[in-house]
Amino acid sequence: MPLLHVSDMSHNFGGLQAVSEYNLSLDPGQITGLIGPNGAGKTTIFNLITGIYRPTRGSVRFDGEELVGKKPNETAAMGLARTFQEMKLWRHMTVLDHIKMARYSKLSYGLMGAFLDTPRRRREERHATELSMEYLEMFAVDQFAGQLVVNLPYGAQRRVEMARAMVIEPKVLLLDEPTVGMTPDEMMSMIEVVRKAHERFNLAIFLIEHRLKVVHELCQHVQALVFGKVLVEGAPNEVQNHPKVIEAYIGEQEVEF
Amino acid sequence: DAGAADTIKIGFNIPLTGDNPDVGASSKNAAEMYLKKNPTVEVGGKSYALKFVFDDNEYKAESAVKVSTKLITEEGVLGIVGPQSSSQAVPAGEVANNFATPMISPWSTNPNTTLDRPFVFRGCFLDPFQGPVAANFATDELGAKKAAVLYDIAADYPKGLAEFFKAAFEEIHGPGSVVAFESFTTGDKDFSAQMTNIMMAGADVLFTPQYYSEVPLIVRAAKEMGWTKPILGSDSWGSGDLMGLCGDECKGYYFSTHYAAAGAKGETKAFIDEYTAKYGKTPDDVAALTWDSLGLMIQAIKDTGGLSGDVKKDRAKVKDALAGIKNYPGITGGMTFTADGDPKKCAVVVQINDEGKFAFFKSVCPK
Amino acid sequence: MTFNFFMQNLVNALQWGSFYALIALGYSMVYSILMLFNFAHGDIFMVGAYIGLGVSLGLLSLFGTGAAAVLPGWLILVLTLLVSMFLTAFVGIIVERVGYRPLREAPRASAAITGLMIGIILETANILFLGGSRLKFPQLIESVTYNIGGVYVTNKKIMIVLVSIGLMLALHQLINRTKWGMAMRAMAYDYVVVPLVGVPMNTIAAMTFAIGSALAAAAGILFGLAYPVLDPYMGVSFGWKAFVAAILGGRGSIMGACVAGFMLGFIEIMTVPAIMIVNRLFSLSIGSNLRDLIAYSIVLVILIFRPHGLFGQAYSSKLRL
Amino acid sequence: MDDTHAPKQTGGMFYRVGLFFKPVPLLGYLLGFMVCVVWEQLAGEGLTSLLGLPKMPVLFGLLTTFKVLAGVVNFLIKGDAFNWATLVQIPGAVAYLSAIYLIPLALVARAVVRPANALARYLQGLPLPVTAFVQLGLMYAALHIWAEMSDYRLIFLKLTLIAVLFTLSLNIINGYMGEFSCSHPGFMAIGAYMSSLFTVGLFSSDKVLGEAVFTFSTAYLSFPLALIFGGLMAAVGALIIAIPSFKTRGDYLAIISLAFLFIVKSFFENIQALGGSRGISGQPDWATLPVIFITMAFGVWTINNFVTSTMGKALNAVRDDETAAEAMTVDTRKTKMAAFMFGAFWAGVSGGLLAHVLRYVNPAMFSVQKLAEVLAMVYFGGLNSVYGSIVGAVSISLLGEALRPLEILKWIVIPLLLILVMIYRPTGLIAFKEFDVRQVFGPKEVD
Amino acid sequence: MLLNVENLRVSYGKIKALHGISFNIDAGEIVTIIGANGAGKSTTLRAVSRMVPVGKGSAMTCMGKDLLSFAADKVVSQLGITHVPEGRRLFGNLTVMENLQLATFARKDRDNVRKDIRRVFEIFPRLEERKSQASGTMSGGEQQMLAIGRAFMSGRRLMLLDEPSMGLSPLLMMNVFQALKEINRQEGTAILLVEQNARLALKFSQKGYVLENGNLVLEGDSETLINDPEVKKAYLGG
Numbered sequence A: 001m002p003l004l005h006v007s008d009m010s011h012n013f014g015g016l017q018a019v020s021e022y023n024l025s026l027d028p029g030q031i032t033g034l035i036g037p038n039g040a041g042k043t044t045i046f047n048l049i050t051g052i053y054r055p056t057r058g059s060v061r062f063d064g065e066e067l068v069g070k071k072p073n074e075t076a077a078m079g080l081a082r083t084f085q086e087m088k089l090w091r092h093m094t095v096l097d098h099i100k101m102a103r104y105s106k107l108s109y110g111l112m113g114a115f116l117d118t119p120r121r122r123r124e125e126r127h128a129t130e131l132s133m134e135y136l137e138m139f140a141v142d143q144f145a146g147q148l149v150v151n152l153p154y155g156a157q158r159r160v161e162m163a164r165a166m167v168i169e170p171k172v173l174l175l176d177e178p179t180v181g182m183t184p185d186e187m188m189s190m191i192e193v194v195r196k197a198h199e200r201f202n203l204a205i206f207l208i209e210h211r212l213k214v215v216h217e218l219c220q221h222v223q224a225l226v227f228g229k230v231l232v233e234g235a236p237n238e239v240q241n242h243p244k245v246i247e248a249y250i251g252e253q254e255v256e257f
Numbered sequence B: 001d002a003g004a005a006d007t008i009k010i011g012f013n014i015p016l017t018g019d020n021p022d023v024g025a026s027s028k029n030a031a032e033m034y035l036k037k038n039p040t041v042e043v044g045g046k047s048y049a050l051k052f053v054f055d056d057n058e059y060k061a062e063s064a065v066k067v068s069t070k071l072i073t074e075e076g077v078l079g080i081v082g083p084q085s086s087s088q089a090v091p092a093g094e095v096a097n098n099f100a101t102p103m104i105s106p107w108s109t110n111p112n113t114t115l116d117r118p119f120v121f122r123g124c125f126l127d128p129f130q131g132p133v134a135a136n137f138a139t140d141e142l143g144a145k146k147a148a149v150l151y152d153i154a155a156d157y158p159k160g161l162a163e164f165f166k167a168a169f170e171e172i173h174g175p176g177s178v179v180a181f182e183s184f185t186t187g188d189k190d191f192s193a194q195m196t197n198i199m200m201a202g203a204d205v206l207f208t209p210q211y212y213s214e215v216p217l218i219v220r221a222a223k224e225m226g227w228t229k230p231i232l233g234s235d236s237w238g239s240g241d242l243m244g245l246c247g248d249e250c251k252g253y254y255f256s257t258h259y260a261a262a263g264a265k266g267e268t269k270a271f272i273d274e275y276t277a278k279y280g281k282t283p284d285d286v287a288a289l290t291w292d293s294l295g296l297m298i299q300a301i302k303d304t305g306g307l308s309g310d311v312k313k314d315r316a317k318v319k320d321a322l323a324g325i326k327n328y329p330g331i332t333g334g335m336t337f338t339a340d341g342d343p344k345k346c347a348v349v350v351q352i353n354d355e356g357k358f359a360f361f362k363s364v365c366p367k
Numbered sequence C: 001m002t003f004n005f006f007m008q009n010l011v012n013a014l015q016w017g018s019f020y021a022l023i024a025l026g027y028s029m030v031y032s033i034l035m036l037f038n039f040a041h042g043d044i045f046m047v048g049a050y051i052g053l054g055v056s057l058g059l060l061s062l063f064g065t066g067a068a069a070v071l072p073g074w075l076i077l078v079l080t081l082l083v084s085m086f087l088t089a090f091v092g093i094i095v096e097r098v099g100y101r102p103l104r105e106a107p108r109a110s111a112a113i114t115g116l117m118i119g120i121i122l123e124t125a126n127i128l129f130l131g132g133s134r135l136k137f138p139q140l141i142e143s144v145t146y147n148i149g150g151v152y153v154t155n156k157k158i159m160i161v162l163v164s165i166g167l168m169l170a171l172h173q174l175i176n177r178t179k180w181g182m183a184m185r186a187m188a189y190d191y192v193v194v195p196l197v198g199v200p201m202n203t204i205a206a207m208t209f210a211i212g213s214a215l216a217a218a219a220g221i222l223f224g225l226a227y228p229v230l231d232p233y234m235g236v237s238f239g240w241k242a243f244v245a246a247i248l249g250g251r252g253s254i255m256g257a258c259v260a261g262f263m264l265g266f267i268e269i270m271t272v273p274a275i276m277i278v279n280r281l282f283s284l285s286i287g288s289n290l291r292d293l294i295a296y297s298i299v300l301v302i303l304i305f306r307p308h309g310l311f312g313q314a315y316s317s318k319l320r321l
Numbered sequence D: 001m002d003d004t005h006a007p008k009q010t011g012g013m014f015y016r017v018g019l020f021f022k023p024v025p026l027l028g029y030l031l032g033f034m035v036c037v038v039w040e041q042l043a044g045e046g047l048t049s050l051l052g053l054p055k056m057p058v059l060f061g062l063l064t065t066f067k068v069l070a071g072v073v074n075f076l077i078k079g080d081a082f083n084w085a086t087l088v089q090i091p092g093a094v095a096y097l098s099a100i101y102l103i104p105l106a107l108v109a110r111a112v113v114r115p116a117n118a119l120a121r122y123l124q125g126l127p128l129p130v131t132a133f134v135q136l137g138l139m140y141a142a143l144h145i146w147a148e149m150s151d152y153r154l155i156f157l158k159l160t161l162i163a164v165l166f167t168l169s170l171n172i173i174n175g176y177m178g179e180f181s182c183s184h185p186g187f188m189a190i191g192a193y194m195s196s197l198f199t200v201g202l203f204s205s206d207k208v209l210g211e212a213v214f215t216f217s218t219a220y221l222s223f224p225l226a227l228i229f230g231g232l233m234a235a236v237g238a239l240i241i242a243i244p245s246f247k248t249r250g251d252y253l254a255i256i257s258l259a260f261l262f263i264v265k266s267f268f269e270n271i272q273a274l275g276g277s278r279g280i281s282g283q284p285d286w287a288t289l290p291v292i293f294i295t296m297a298f299g300v301w302t303i304n305n306f307v308t309s310t311m312g313k314a315l316n317a318v319r320d321d322e323t324a325a326e327a328m329t330v331d332t333r334k335t336k337m338a339a340f341m342f343g344a345f346w347a348g349v350s351g352g353l354l355a356h357v358l359r360y361v362n363p364a365m366f367s368v369q370k371l372a373e374v375l376a377m378v379y380f381g382g383l384n385s386v387y388g389s390i391v392g393a394v395s396i397s398l399l400g401e402a403l404r405p406l407e408i409l410k411w412i413v414i415p416l417l418l419i420l421v422m423i424y425r426p427t428g429l430i431a432f433k434e435f436d437v438r439q440v441f442g443p444k445e446v447d
Numbered sequence E: 001m002l003l004n005v006e007n008l009r010v011s012y013g014k015i016k017a018l019h020g021i022s023f024n025i026d027a028g029e030i031v032t033i034i035g036a037n038g039a040g041k042s043t044t045l046r047a048v049s050r051m052v053p054v055g056k057g058s059a060m061t062c063m064g065k066d067l068l069s070f071a072a073d074k075v076v077s078q079l080g081i082t083h084v085p086e087g088r089r090l091f092g093n094l095t096v097m098e099n100l101q102l103a104t105f106a107r108k109d110r111d112n113v114r115k116d117i118r119r120v121f122e123i124f125p126r127l128e129e130r131k132s133q134a135s136g137t138m139s140g141g142e143q144q145m146l147a148i149g150r151a152f153m154s155g156r157r158l159m160l161l162d163e164p165s166m167g168l169s170p171l172l173m174m175n176v177f178q179a180l181k182e183i184n185r186q187e188g189t190a191i192l193l194v195e196q197n198a199r200l201a202l203k204f205s206q207k208g209y210v211l212e213n214g215n216l217v218l219e220g221d222s223e224t225l226i227n228d229p230e231v232k233k234a235y236l237g238g
């Protein structure tokens, strides 16, 4: 049984059919890519899976459990972590606090612990800190631990966002254009980071990208989405060279101006 | 101060800022006029310079407590005049009583201000007295059988008085004779809804124990709704500004109060004339009552027959002297304190005549 | 409980609602465009009323009163309205310049605090200059009461309601049909980039305040006609209640503010007869004093069912920190 | 990169003063303050008369100074008579302040650096409650002696401590959570009334609430229960707002909470059983300085615990980006509710204290004016910061008292000051600063 | 010369972002600035459009006029320099159409406005389909189109483009660049382009500058730069 199984999911905004009859099955350890023109509905699919929107129709099953109707924090706590197309970081919080925050659902000291600084709270907080530091190191941002995120270079911010998602200890990671705005160098190191995380935790990854190179390097399976529908899916090479995909999405790459 | 030995300090706990700065201004005016007239007091054959300390309570309970404490412990006053409104006078009275310092609130009509507080006195009659005065007047002089009441629920004084009026009126005419008992909240400006109810109820008289600033709006709302019957007010109407705000619309109506400015005689007239000359307006109740309360305080100081210089002992002496005062001839009437520290005094009912003056109509004294 | 009784209250509520609506409108202008709680707005209303008082007294002394009058009362009223709206607009512009422009990058709540403080300064300045006592607003036009089938209506009430509605419609047009209005709405969303499309941001901000303040002045003068006692704190409770109405209406919606203003007026006025009716029907004796309690409970309930206000769109508007 | 900017340049006087005091731990200042207050007990009266001051300056000379200044202002504006000799009181007050407080404090604090640091280091090794007990005990002792000099100081201190707690409890919502709540005076009212109901209703005879139910001499031991009862009722009130308002985001909380404030006020005005607009008086005199101090310290401690825990920091996450918070497993609804009710609880407790300090409570005390006051304290001091709330509450209270002689002008000066602070430090004087109890109580590393 | 910048210095508080850079643009020219994240590219554009204050000694002229004497909105309406900022920054509460109309706020030529809107819709047909959608709900790519369209409406002597390809699909990215080229050709609009996709940018432009840590370290025509081994290594991905 696949880890994440989406069947016949549709959603519309007012009159606009943003996603229609979308299907996905993602096995543990698999990396699937989602490409498609702007406005095709890729981000919307992420939002539907994680519970930000509720699909008009269809079901999303994760580890055998139905996700539709669950709130984003619940889906996340179950092991579905994500990053955002336009990074969503907390302006006034330090890097370490960002990472620790993702342990929220794993803390069990409760409100009384929060108010009264119980030994249990101290223990759990200490553990969360240690764990967070490990992740910060893994994503090479540990030297920024005490700083506010806004003061970090762009690439580092992206890695913080990724580390934050990883601390949830997810089974599936949803990445929405993780290399947007990066130089080729930064892009390459991002690919490495994703690959490492994948290998280390046998993570299933669902990835939105416009950079075909990234898709190519990472994905075993790719879906091409157009107008909310999957147009073609298969191995990266197949999809990339599919005439329909070229027509709708890739275009002639070498144009002369 | 240097030579504190031969000065007497009186503190004033009054609202110089906040919602009602004109109350503070009137109190201060009266006090300053008093000081001009009586810069020194003779006590036990020794002459003392009078010194007044005015402190602002911002029309807030919290500040009134701080100010009282400050006046007593920092300024070392012998006695305190004020606060004026019960919402400040009740908590400030607690402080004064705890520090064993005599306090007279000129204008607070809430029974709790003086209750069980030997050091706290007041300069005016109480609501339980004024209410029946108004009810009897409505019955006897206006021939009313059904009455309507419109009052501010959120302010201590109108609310209390409205209730006392209702009780008194219903005692005379039976339960239900107050056919409309309508209220609003401090700061309200529109009374049309309440007036519509009152019109429907078919009352013979409208009693509205409101401040002079609200009276014009109430009167106008009444007239706009077609009200043609008498309106009766209370001591809070008696401000020099009432007619300036209300104009012709208020003429012919009545209110009960502490003194009648028009047609006053003797001391009262002297006070009114002097005040008018000095500040350009007729003194309102606060001014007159502050004057009297101050007078009472000074009288009590004189009655001690001599001050020891130890302010704590002197305060106790002043309190005893205050309690013992008999028939003090105030400009708002003769005063004798009951055991609670409340004066027995007469109320007058005035009518606003065609010249816009508050003309004496009737005087009612406690039995 | 007659039809008359209901109609009478309806007429009263219309007038009362007009004030809330007019003030809420000015509030909403600044709120929806600059995304600021302009806690000084109630006090600008007060300033407008006092300016109106000064202007009308000036005009009356110039053109005479009573039999010696050169100009009719209604003309003086119109002049007073125009001149005072103009002058109060300047007060608004100064408030914007001093209290809000320096804080454009600051958290919105900080600007709300400056607004609150400017309000206090305006009140205090009034007391300093005019003393604490109340002033009477001159009655520029003769009051005439019409008895229409047992319902009492005055000419002033009619005029107040009409003028308010007229001003509201004009404003609605301005916001939704002109490029100035468009610029204002754009500014609400992202003021930083407004200059990048060639729109003079400071001018728009100043104009927003100017229009809002002019409306407050109009409200102040009409208020003076209806309730002729002015005091330095008259704007405080109006300010807070207009704040409720402006947000209840829904952010970005001028019409919403207007409707919510009327609605608040209606609720406040109508609870009094409603309580009376309930009392009669069930022979209870609930006091009409529960008005605030009931009125604001209704507001609460409305917000439970329409969490984004009456006309508001559902987008997040966190305080900018 | 060409040149690096280390903030190393030896700056002006402030910098050097800062450097001078850098190694002083809190314990050092507390010892210094202790010496000052004892010194004042001994020499205060004498110095006062030596300097020709009419009265010992009770609020660090501020009151004296402004009283004289108010005289000057009245002379200039209204032409009131002014005794020019009183001008001497200003330097007098400054001299007093320096001789009794500033100089001894500076010298002692600096002189005890070594032992204070050693002691602090030793204490740091002990469990936190012990450290806290010693240092807070010292702080209390010093304040107690300070307040003993004058009952005016005492009431000022009591009300200020209450204001600190009240301000901080609002900072949870307006600062840490970033919402704009207007209902805090309402919570305070609930706390004040409910705790009064408890104490007056059960333990003292009163016209409104009737005869005392219990009469025993140790009744004051039940005061904490009264406060908790008040706080809990306020928290229940908060629930009424929290349920509808956290369905939505943004500004609606502002009006829902404002509506709630109006409702609460109207409620207490109308309930005759609670005295209506007359309020309740005759609360027992149980809110003594130690009670208030302990309550305040405990309140600050729990609030600080909360906002520094991951649970509490979720508030910041919710404020800065709610979608991201949810995506990171934060239960935003629960977090917001908890914070809101927690804030309301402490507001209720501070209300209970206030009622028992004033020994009177009426609905008019909890108006929008109170709201303006506490908002000013929160934003003046600084958002999202325990230090900020302490600084805000203390400085606004102090200003409010010190400027009282200016009468009406006070209400020009204070607002102007606040506007200036908002313009130059839009998030308040000390914003976004974490309060680490161990570090505060700990030694300062000398390098 | 259309735009001449001398010794431009900008700092954000204590952080110095630009240390005195100089460059120029001729009428109708397309110029690219490339550089790593945080090099100061966006800052350069913001300085030209007067969104950030510049430091002492900086001088900028546009067609001989002192650019520093124009306020931000006048730079757009009087000099015709428009700026498409990083992250698009549309007015999300306004519709697509309103966004375009607003951009003509200061324009007096009402007749041309209508024509220009038609032009925008020709270049980006998707925008016409979504004419009355609130722009905030459009997808990233759609928003980018609108941002360019909006800039086109408000002035077209010089367009400052901050990473226009960010988040665009490959096809759309080509379309956008083609559209820009067309605007450049037909209207003679000069373009100052900031891009992460350096290869594309250099191909697209005539002249290029390389910015490193707030200093211009290299300049030349695009051809030369694209073949420069250093540039290749650092910015073109080997």
Ligand SMILES: Nc1ncnc2c1ncn2[C@@H]1O[C@H](COP(=O)(O)OP(=O)(O)OP(=O)(O)O)[C@@H](O)[C@H]1O
Residues within 6 Å of the ligand: A154, E012, E015, E016, E017, E035, E036, E037, E038, E039, E040, E041, E042, E043, E044, E086
């Ligand atoms: N608002 C700001 N406040 C403080 N520093 C800033 C601000 N904006 C930019 N900086 C700093 O100025 C420097 C240059 O930033 P700029 O945004 O111009 O870089 P960029 O080259 O456009 O980078 P990117 O590719 O990430 O967009 C960076 O060090 C950045 O951290």
Ligand SMILES: Nc1ncnc2c1ncn2[C@@H]1O[C@H](COP(=O)(O)OP(=O)(O)OP(=O)(O)O)[C@@H](O)[C@H]1O
Residues within 6 Å of the ligand: A013, A016, A018, A036, A037, A038, A039, A040, A041, A042, A043, A044, A045, A085, E137, E138, E139, E140, E141, E142, E167
């Ligand atoms: N809240 C919303 N209301 C209305 N329409 C929406 C909303 N959110 C998205 N849309 C529309 O749904 C479509 C799909 O948007 P989505 O953000 O999923 O695109 P995308 O595939 O992620 O594109 P991109 O690659 O540009 O990010 C777009 O046309 C967008 O305008």
Ligand SMILES: CC(C)C[C@H](N)C(=O)O
Residues within 6 Å of the ligand: B084, B085, B086, B087, B107, B108, B109, B110, B156, B157, B236
């Ligand atoms: C009329 C007043 C302002 C005072 C009033 N008698 C009171 O007790 O509060």
Ligand SMILES: [Mg+2]
Residues within 6 Å of the ligand: A042, A043, A044, A085, E139, E140
């Ligand atoms: Mg997307």
Ligand SMILES: [Mg+2]
Residues within 6 Å of the ligand: E041, E042, E043, E086, E162
């Ligand atoms: Mg940039």
